[in-house]
Amino acid sequence: METYTCICGNTLFFENSRCVQCQRLVGWCPGCDRITSLLDLGNHQYQCGHSDCQILLTQCHNYQVHQICNRCIANEAVSTSPALCDYCQYTDIIPDLSVPGNHQRWYELEVAKRRLLYILEILQLPFGNNQPDFNPPLSFDFKGDIILKDALWRTxxxxxxxxxxxxxxxxxxxIREADDDVREQLRVDFNEAQRTVVGHFHHEIGHYYWQLLVKERWLGHFKDMFGDHENPLYSEALERYYASGPPRNWQQEYVSAYATMHPWEDFAETFATYLDMVSVLHTAIHHQDANATAYVQETEFDDMVAAYKRLGILLNELNRTLGLIDFIPEILTPPVIKKLRFIHDLVHAAQNINHSVPI
Ligand SMILES: [Zn+2]
Ligand SMILES: [Zn+2]
Ligand SMILES: [Zn+2]
Ligand SMILES: [Zn+2]
Incomplete structure (x- = not known):
């Protein structure tokens, strides 16, 4: 992830919708792909504050009305009413906003979703929702449990x-995953090293890419690397995992305990770890004033793993200094690295597949 600069000189971050120094509205400009100062032209019209861009912008409906998005739409590209940005169009179901706390939960989920879609674009991974040849189309539902009032339980x-x-x-x-207390309790209950909202997106999108990229073209390779997804059946594997837990010494072959449950989960967990690695390196390289996007697109896999391991030692030690849980808990053993290389090769092959580009 990169940082950006306000017209006043202040540093802006990917999540910002207002500059804390000059109080200007800021948002994502699709013309120059940056968080930019929004110059107010009146009547909800804005201009990109970067002198090398200056395109006319409309705030996403979820920005203007709900304050849960910070993206804008180029005026000539506004096609829907209400005007939803390129990323908000992927959300089909939002939480019930009449429930206290759900607005904040929705915000947390959209922030993480934006980070996910951003890194997918950096990796040039295909995703789409309304192109006729895109199967399966990608979409998100953010829903809460329906808890009935005590008096109604019986009926x-x-x-x-x-x-x-x-x-x-x-x-x-x-949406309860957006509540820190609930998520942390689940992390402890499931004996997980980490549990984050971004992590959920990194994992679930792995299942999406299994269907989009592996199922048709890479199934033989997949079975060789992760095992047969049809034997055992997923439901049987799930039951067995929750009855008897992961095998001893799972760390030698798997990136997490949950990955031992079934080949699909092994793939999704490994895919999530790959996205973690690429996102962390992209951020780190940007802060070294180098071209972060070129780095993650072009660097040899072995060099990325080596850089991630080096960085992981530093970050884990920094976290331990303050008593925080490990930043990178995964142990990258040779079998795990082999699986990560599979994901890397899959991602790079996907860049050359002629899928329609997202809107
Ligand atoms: Zn500013
Ligand atoms: Zn711009
Ligand atoms: Zn939006
Ligand atoms: Zn899963």
Missing amino acids: VGQGKRIFTGHANGKITIN
Whole structure:
């Protein structure tokens, strides 16, 4: 992730919608692909504050009305009413905003989703939602459990539980994952090294790319590397995992305990770790004043892994200095690195596939 500069000289971050120094509105400009100062032209019209761009902009509806987005749309590209930005168009279902706290939960989820889509674009990975030849189309549902009031339990049943997961291009996230206390409790209950909202997106998009990229073209390679996804059946593997846990010494072959559950989960966990690695390196390289995007697109896999390991030692030690959990808990053993290389090769091959580019 990069940082940006306000017209007043202040540093801006990817999440910002207002400069804390000059109080100007700021937002993402699709003309120059930067967070930019928004010059107010009146009547909800803005101009990009970068002198080398200056295009006319409209705020995304979710920015202007709900303050959960910070992206703008080039005026000539406004085609929907309400005008939703390129990223908000991927969200099909938003939380019930009449429930206290759901606005903040929605905000947290959209922030993480924007980071996900940004890194997918940096990696030139295909994704799409309304192009006719794009199968499966990508979309997101952010939904909460339906908890019935006590008095209604007996008459109306058990309510409805929402499971975070992926099915046929649809990524569903249970909005309770946006609550720090709930998520941390789940992390402890499931004995996970980390549990973050961004991490959920990095994992679930792995399932999406399995369907988009692996299923048709890479299935033989996939089975050689991760095992047969049809044997055992997913439901059996799930039951077994929650009954008896991961095998001993799983760290030698797998990136996480959950990855041992089934080849699909191994793939998604490895894919998530690859996105973690690329996102962290992209940020680190940017802060060394180098071309971060060229780095993650062009650097040899072995060099990236070596850089990530070096950085991981530093970051883990820094976290331990302050008593925080490890920044990079994964142990990159040779079998894990082999699987990561599979993801790397898959990502690079996908860059050359002629999918329609997202809107
Ligand atoms: Zn400013
Ligand atoms: Zn611009
Ligand atoms: Zn938006
Ligand atoms: Zn999964």
